[in-house]
Amino acid sequence: MEPGGFRFEGFRLDPLDRRLSRDGAPVDLNARYLDALILLVGEHGRLVSKDRFMAEVWRGVPVTDEALTQCVRTLRRCLGDDAARPRFIETVPRYGYRFIAAVETADGQTSKAPAADRESPRVQRRFFFTGAAAVAGGGFAGALGGILYGAFSLAPSPQAGMGSASVIMVMIALTALIGLLGGAGVGFGVAAADALARRHPLWTTLGGSAGGLTVGAAVNVLGADAFNLLFGHSPGGITGAGEGAVLGAAVGFAVWAVTRDARPLRLRRGLAAGAAAGTAAGVVIALLGGRLMAGSLDRLSAGFPASRLSLAPIGRWFGETGFGPISQLTTAALEGALFSACVVGAVVLMRRRF
Numbered sequence: 001m002e003p004g005g006f007r008f009e010g011f012r013l014d015p016l017d018r019r020l021s022r023d024g025a026p027v028d029l030n031a032r033y034l035d036a037l038i039l040l041v042g043e044h045g046r047l048v049s050k051d052r053f054m055a056e057v058w059r060g061v062p063v064t065d066e067a068l069t070q071c072v073r074t075l076r077r078c079l080g081d082d083a084a085r086p087r088f089i090e091t092v093p094r095y096g097y098r099f100i101a102a103v104e105t106a107d108g109q110t111s112k113a114p115a116a117d118r119e120s121p122r123v124q125r126r127f128f129f130t131g132a133a134a135v136a137g138g139g140f141a142g143a144l145g146g147i148l149y150g151a152f153s154l155a156p157s158p159q160a161g162m163g164s165a166s167v168i169m170v171m172i173a174l175t176a177l178i179g180l181l182g183g184a185g186v187g188f189g190v191a192a193a194d195a196l197a198r199r200h201p202l203w204t205t206l207g208g209s210a211g212g213l214t215v216g217a218a219v220n221v222l223g224a225d226a227f228n229l230l231f232g233h234s235p236g237g238i239t240g241a242g243e244g245a246v247l248g249a250a251v252g253f254a255v256w257a258v259t260r261d262a263r264p265l266r267l268r269r270g271l272a273a274g275a276a277a278g279t280a281a282g283v284v285i286a287l288l289g290g291r292l293m294a295g296s297l298d299r300l301s302a303g304f305p306a307s308r309l310s311l312a313p314i315g316r317w318f319g320e321t322g323f324g325p326i327s328q329l330t331t332a333a334l335e336g337a338l339f340s341a342c343v344v345g346a347v348v349l350m351r352r353r354f
Helices: 031-042 050-056 065-079 115-152 162-197 201-231 241-259 267-287 293-303 312-317 325-353
Strands: 006-008 011-014 019-022 047-049 089-092 096-099 103-105
Touching: 006 031, 011 031, 031 050, 031 065, 031 096, 047 050, 050 065, 050 096, 065 089, 115 162, 115 293, 115 325, 162 201, 162 241, 162 325, 201 241, 241 267, 241 325, 267 325, 293 325, 312 325
Parallel strands: none
Antiparallel strands: 006 011, 006 103, 011 019, 047 096, 089 096
16 A cells, blocks of 8 residues: 555545545545545544635635535545445534544554544433423423413403413413423433434434323323312313324424534524424324314313313404314414424524534
């Protein structure tokens, strides 16, 4: 091997002859992309920043981040690599890239990137921060929903002032708690799947669905037991495992969609993907006869006639008497969009920061 050459998994990279070959057959790369590969392999195991690519590969020529993204995409295609499960080039979001395969140098020594030592704490941090971000996003969505439903769904009554304010506060606390629990289940489910399958769409979706199902079932059972204990009966038909599974799957898929490639993470893109997936999930839930928060509140108010809470005002917006099917479909879509957008947006913000 010529001085300064490298071997890795059947490939030979010779910087002096400016040649990349696989099992003796040349691999066609343009000069710029070959420079990028030489830089990555020469620094194997270490982060190569975007600024360094711009300085040493493009040599100060002004280009956008998309040029670097396209370069890495082409290198992965030539190497047979997968961005979701990288064997050669690992993306470090917002910062750059790292060559992670074992590399044999010209003197016959094999240098292996310390992936095992590095990966474990990195995966642990990603797991914790993803779950924590989802909890925050779910709690925010729940609180916002509580404000809206509390303000616009209180039945007219002789009491006013602080009485109404206290009911709204109770509503916010209740919905925020449910949002926190839902965010925790979905977020840590997505985080666990992401850690195990490295952003695979099926597993990320199933992880979110499993987390939502678990929390939905737990909230349903505990809620029913609490109402039976306090009031002697529990209204049926409130949200539960099925609704949690569908909404969790939507969040999981949206998280995968916005983090699946090397493009910079954008909050607007995350919110849009989350809202679209959540809207679809809410519509599916309503069409299948399920209920999210508004539908559950309607069941509770019907089960306790003395309650001051009534969702009939929402129904009147759609020309319905009471909280009818159009109201259920619309509120389910809006709730799904709000919850999913807040959770996915929080995860995007977390990953951009950490």
